[in-house]
Amino acid sequence: MDRSVYIAMTGATQTMRAQAEVAHNLANANTTGFKAELSAFQAMPVQGDGLQSRINGVAQGIGWDTTQGHQMETGNDLDVSVQGNGWIAVQTPDGVEGYTRAGNLRVDADGLLTDARGNAVMGGGGPITIPQASSLKIGSDGTISIVPLGQSPNTLTAVDRIKLVNPGNDQLTYGDDGLMHMRDGSTAEADANTRVVSGALEASNVNPSDVLVKMISLSREYEMQVRSIKSADENAQSASKLLQVG
Known part of the structure; x- marks a missing residue:
């Protein structure tokens, strides 16, 4: 032939x-x-x-x-947009840590903070759990503060801090789960310089x-x-x- x-x-x-x-x-x-x-x-x-x-x-x-997607203002306290380079650390159901830029977060019925896919958002000591509160705020460094039920609006209590990482894009690879993962299978260290904006989301690029x-x-x-x-x-x-x- x-x-x-x-x-x-x-x-x-x-x-x-x-x-x-x-x-x-x-x-x-x-x-x-x-x-x-x-x-x-x-x-x-x-x-x-x-x-x-x-x-x-x-x-x-x-x-x-x-390239960073354009920022969309939502006004939702649980929405965060990563500024510049950096990623939000989440944990998949099988216990593997991955990284995402999708900051449309949720609090499930058990108080667990998750992303839109249901992956648990990681904090300083593991997945973040949010106590019942009358309001919630997320600071630019990822710190989550709440006003406990029955307390005055001036009573802010820090619950945890979202794990933000910036290992370098060359160290990451796309996974089949739609998340980024470290190429060598390790876990990225938290980066204190990575910042987020609350009440906004990053659109697709x-x-x-x-x-x-x-x-x-x-x-x-x-x-x-x-x-x-x-x-x-x-x-x-x-x-x-x-x-x-x-």
Whole structure:
């Protein structure tokens, strides 16, 4: 069979892989704190017998867009937006610590402070539990203060401090759970310099217009690869008929 079929097949497969990542970004254009994943086609040598000059274009992830999304004012005391670099530490149900920029926090029926996905928000000594209170405030350093039930508004009590980390983006990697994790599997140390703004959320940094343009471009590339496969098949059939005539 014509080797061009395999070249076109590889190109179509990798284009579909890149398209899936673009679609994932577009689906999260309205997800709080989402960072767009980045990918690019890279030249990879074909392993096996043959000349070392054989190269395939492979779609590979190259990280994510670190640009901060625009800040949305909500007025909700439990909403926080991380300023500059930094992340909110949360604990998944299986006990693994991850990091997120999604600051739309909640207090569940048991008083546990969680993110919108139900992951427990980490504090100085573990997951944060909020006692019953008439009001709650989150300071710029992540300190959570409440007015206990039955107390005057001037009676503020510090409950805990949200664990904010800033290990460096090069030390983090996207996890299948939608959270960032340390590349080496360790736990990031709290960073006293990371700040948040209460009553606001960080929007996704995905630009829908740019993503749609890229999606259309990849669709056209895929169609071109499929046409190449059909052309190679038609050429093979024509050659076969000529040999039969001979």
